[in-house]
Amino acid sequence: MTYDIQPAGSHFIDGAYVEDTAGTPIPVICPYSEKQIATVHAATPAIIEQALTSARRAQKDWAAMTGTERGRVLRRAADLMRERNHALSVLETHDTGKPLQETLVADATSGADALEYFGGLAGALTGEHIQLGEDFVYTRREPLGVCVGIGAWNYPTQIAAWKGAPALACGNAMIFKPSETTPLCALKVAEILHEAGAPAGIYNVVQGMGEVGQALITDPRVNKVSLTGSVPTGRKVYAAAAEGIRHVTMELGGKSPLVIFDDANLEDAVSGAILGNFYSSGQVCSNGTRVFVQRGIKQAFLDRLTERLKDVKMGDPQDESVNFGPMVSQRQMEIVQGFIAKGLEEGARLVAGGDRVGDRGYFLQPTVFADVTDGMTIAQDEIFGPVLSVLDFDEEDEVLARANATDFGLAAGVFTQDLTRAHRMVAGFEAGTCYINTYNLAPVEAPFGGSKLSGVGRENSKAAIEHYSQMKSVYVAMGAVEAPF
Numbered sequence: 001m002t003y004d005i006q007p008a009g010s011h012f013i014d015g016a017y018v019e020d021t022a023g024t025p026i027p028v029i030c031p032y033s034e035k036q037i038a039t040v041h042a043a044t045p046a047i048i049e050q051a052l053t054s055a056r057r058a059q060k061d062w063a064a065m066t067g068t069e070r071g072r073v074l075r076r077a078a079d080l081m082r083e084r085n086h087a088l089s090v091l092e093t094h095d096t097g098k099p100l101q102e103t104l105v106a107d108a109t110s111g112a113d114a115l116e117y118f119g120g121l122a123g124a125l126t127g128e129h130i131q132l133g134e135d136f137v138y139t140r141r142e143p144l145g146v147c148v149g150i151g152a153w154n155y156p157t158q159i160a161a162w163k164g165a166p167a168l169a170c171g172n173a174m175i176f177k178p179s180e181t182t183p184l185c186a187l188k189v190a191e192i193l194h195e196a197g198a199p200a201g202i203y204n205v206v207q208g209m210g211e212v213g214q215a216l217i218t219d220p221r222v223n224k225v226s227l228t229g230s231v232p233t234g235r236k237v238y239a240a241a242a243e244g245i246r247h248v249t250m251e252l253g254g255k256s257p258l259v260i261f262d263d264a265n266l267e268d269a270v271s272g273a274i275l276g277n278f279y280s281s282g283q284v285c286s287n288g289t290r291v292f293v294q295r296g297i298k299q300a301f302l303d304r305l306t307e308r309l310k311d312v313k314m315g316d317p318q319d320e321s322v323n324f325g326p327m328v329s330q331r332q333m334e335i336v337q338g339f340i341a342k343g344l345e346e347g348a349r350l351v352a353g354g355d356r357v358g359d360r361g362y363f364l365q366p367t368v369f370a371d372v373t374d375g376m377t378i379a380q381d382e383i384f385g386p387v388l389s390v391l392d393f394d395e396e397d398e399v400l401a402r403a404n405a406t407d408f409g410l411a412a413g414v415f416t417q418d419l420t421r422a423h424r425m426v427a428g429f430e431a432g433t434c435y436i437n438t439y440n441l442a443p444v445e446a447p448f449g450g451s452k453l454s455g456v457g458r459e460n461s462k463a464a465i466e467h468y469s470q471m472k473s474v475y476v477a478m479g480a481v482e483a484p485f
């Protein structure tokens, strides 16, 4: 099967596509052709109201089903997603510009993993029994209610599923607002869930910019918000959620360290640096963009890295042999070009790349800077593009302190053959996800999330259940009630 690029309606509400052309038009631009390939409209107040009303209504019945019944729907949706992986990947490649080679293995498949995993857990969600002499307490694990998910543009299918799967497993309804830059794929996730048997209204998708997100998260009928986005947006969304004391999960940005000791397997370390900087053209939140290389292997590392960059193949991202796509948008390309200029201006040594490629498609060369120092802008700010900075170091204590000298705390990695040093390093890293001798894997079975400014809460794994459900304690007295008078 193939999907039409232009969706049947901008929004998916109450089990069907809906449209309201009174909303601001949002052009969908293909990052390769730079052509407009579809148009959706931002949700109007009437659309937002429809989404909230239907989610609220649907949630009660969904929560009343058994976990096994809910899980069956999610697992069916996982199967449909895998069957349609190719069509979903083609669509996501149109939307994001990421090479089909990547979207085929890392987007809908990862979304399907989440649906399958949480589908399996749904029937196993329980409270506990606490005996207190003859009396006892039992706890009920209950859903939060209506959850709002707000997505970034780099993994639109995956994010829509990663938020939807645990929310639905716990008996919540979800209203998902994709990024206005990549609005297409979440609609397919909604369609698939509906086809798999999710009741109308349990997973709605509405389009729009920040205002639509704000309108959703400030509505008193909303109980939780989960955002994947930048730190500045996280601050606004967290503050708005605080007004109503709503539950939050914040998956925000990063500036993660990747530390390579001179005893590391060089080839693996270079592979880790490539995965942590150039996959998805560098548009990955957990990227290890500050690559600390111990002085003894610095030159060998740079030589091998630049050698391997010769295998980069840019071109039409729908061509499966292409392994490096354009940036998601002209704006993102210009932001990254600004950082490259800043790196040069502040004295970093350009070892590879640095330029735009061609005049069609938002392609930037994979870029490597050496001799980067801690204070440089490219070593401090999240770039969200294919820019790798190599920083030199000598000692373990020194590099750990420098690795942690950032307000972010999403991820961190270490390459070394010394087992005890690897574990010492990860114990010392101030980050939510750490890697030893690899980088950037995010299996659904493992918690994923940040510390410090990179966020609160965890996605995936059993940990996500705590963020989409709440415990009710029930005290049961077996004897007479004692009172002072």
Ligand SMILES: NC(=O)C1=CN([C@@H]2O[C@H](COP(=O)(O)OP(=O)(O)OC[C@H]3O[C@@H](n4cnc5c(N)ncnc54)[C@H](O)[C@@H]3O)[C@@H](O)[C@H]2O)C=CC1
Pocket (backbone or CB within 6 Å): 150, 151, 152, 153, 154, 155, 177, 178, 179, 180, 208, 209, 210, 211, 212, 213, 214, 228, 229, 230, 231, 232, 233, 234, 236, 237, 250, 251, 252, 253, 254, 284, 285, 286, 382, 384, 410, 450, 454, 455
């Ligand atoms: N920690 C994680 O899991 C991930 C984090 N990210 C982070 O996301 C950022 C890149 O994505 P962008 O889409 O550019 O982020 P962004 O912060 O500009 O937008 C994220 C989403 O928030 C919405 N939004 C913006 N203002 C809002 C407001 N006031 N109220 C409610 N919603 C609002 C946007 O419409 C969009 O859907 C990077 O900083 C990256 O590190 C990206 C992927 C994964």
